Amino acid sequence: MALIELKMPALGEGIIEATVLKWLKQPGDTVEEEEMVLEIATDKVDSEVPSTVSGTLKEVLFQENEVAPVGATIALIEAAQGAETAQEVAVQKDALIGKDTNCEEVAAKDPSEDPPVPYVPAANAENVAAANEAQENNQAGNNGFYSPLVMSIAAKEGIDLGELSRITGTGNEGRLTKKDLLAYLSTRGKQQPASLPSKSDNGTTDTAPSMGGSVSGSMEAASFSGETQIVQMDRMRKLIASHMKGSQNTSATVTSFAEVDVTNMVKWRERIKKDFEEREKTKITFTPLFIDCVARTIKRFPFINSSVNGEQIILKKNINIGMATALPSGNLIVPVIKNADHLNLVGLSKVVNDLATRARNNQLKPTDTQEGTFTLTNVGTFGSLGGTPIINQPQVAILAIGTIKKRPVVIETEMGDTIGIRHMMILSLSYDHRIIDGAMGSMFLDGVVKEIENWDLNKKY
Secondary structure, three states: OOEEEEEOOOOOOOOOEEEEEEEOOOOOOEEOOOOEEEEEEOOOOEEEEEOOOOEEEEEEOOOOOOEEEOOOEEEEEEEOOOOOOOOOOOOOHHHHHHOOHHHHHHHHHOOOOOOOOOOOOOOOHHHHHHHHHHHHOOOOOOOOOOOHHHHHHHHHOOOOHHHHHOOOOOOHHHOOOHHHHHHHHHHEOOEOOOOOOEEOOOOOEEOOEOOOOOEOOOOOOOOOOOOOOOOOOOHHHHHHHHHHHHHHHHOOEEEEEEEEEOHHHHHHHHHHHHHHHHHHOOOOOHHHHHHHHHHHHHOOOHHHHEEEEOOEEEEOOOOOEEEOEEOOOOOEEOOEEOOHHHOOHHHHHHHHHHHHHHHHOOOOOHHHHOOOOEEEEEHHHHOOOOOOOOOOOOOOEEEEEOOOEEEEEEEEEOOEEEEEEEEEEEEEEEEEOOOOOHHHHHHHHHHHHHHHHOOOOOOOO
């Protein structure tokens, strides 16, 4: 019987690796085709990997908490009699361990991360050489994006995010690799990494000289008086922290604010929501209404629906709107409504409710959180008037929606100004000033305001 290679599946645009969370089957166990073999995690979502054939699991090549590149062989399955398929490959165990051609191809595409190996704290010549090479190249710090393996090693060694951010990254676009971290650990205590420039209040770049005149290379550990409790971040919180800090390091973020009168929208929803639920078997919330307004505005401002690649601006033709969703654990995930501009209010409501329900029940698929081009976050759900949201990379803009409050406001009429009670809300748009200037950002925000304020009270759904 032939051995079949079970490979790490493609997980979407920009995802090059995944962490093995748990093996659902052990060597020697029988597996059926399409039966789930292991659980994996990316920086977006957890998912399961099924077997491609029926047979017996012979060997696992990546242990739990290790990181495997997309396309790498993660297990060997001995196919059952008659289960051989076109993907059948006769392999030798030694050859697989010694040389995995698929792993080599992945590494060639992204050399920023070596295949994972067990952490060995002892210093060696290769690690020291890597650290010296980084210093000779005058590199300082990294781009703030860390793989789960790097975060795991850092946690084990007691390295916080502040210290981690100052370690030189030699990977693609300044990424901190496992080799960089091991090189730093091998010399930790003997020398301090060069400090990064800090931003002063007026936006200029400063350094922080010590009393001796040299640049300070480390931060003092925080100390607290009285009773304290230390809570270790879970895996998702570490990834969120890394992603958010990476966004701040990447984009030149500006936030604009606008006040919007949502009275027409509130009255329309209140009038139709009962009939809507009876007819469509799903509730209509404000989220699909806001998404509808945003999608129509994006069509007039295509640069809002783009990303930056070096000196290139990538305009996205599909309008895929992510909605930030709070999980019961307190963490955050952003499922994506694909082609939101193609859906009517019924379609948007059903997709929004489905994604929100599956997010809270940890049932999202990797594809549910991929390919977003713009993000909407409703901070008003939790009572906030507004906020300054962080851009969800590689997007260039994110809109925060505040809580709806009744307030007395001036209403302009043909008969003159009057004061009335209106439903008011604050919108805040954070955008990347590298490609979106204040004029465009403000015009887009004003466009969303007009779409909301001009909501047709007789609108059909």
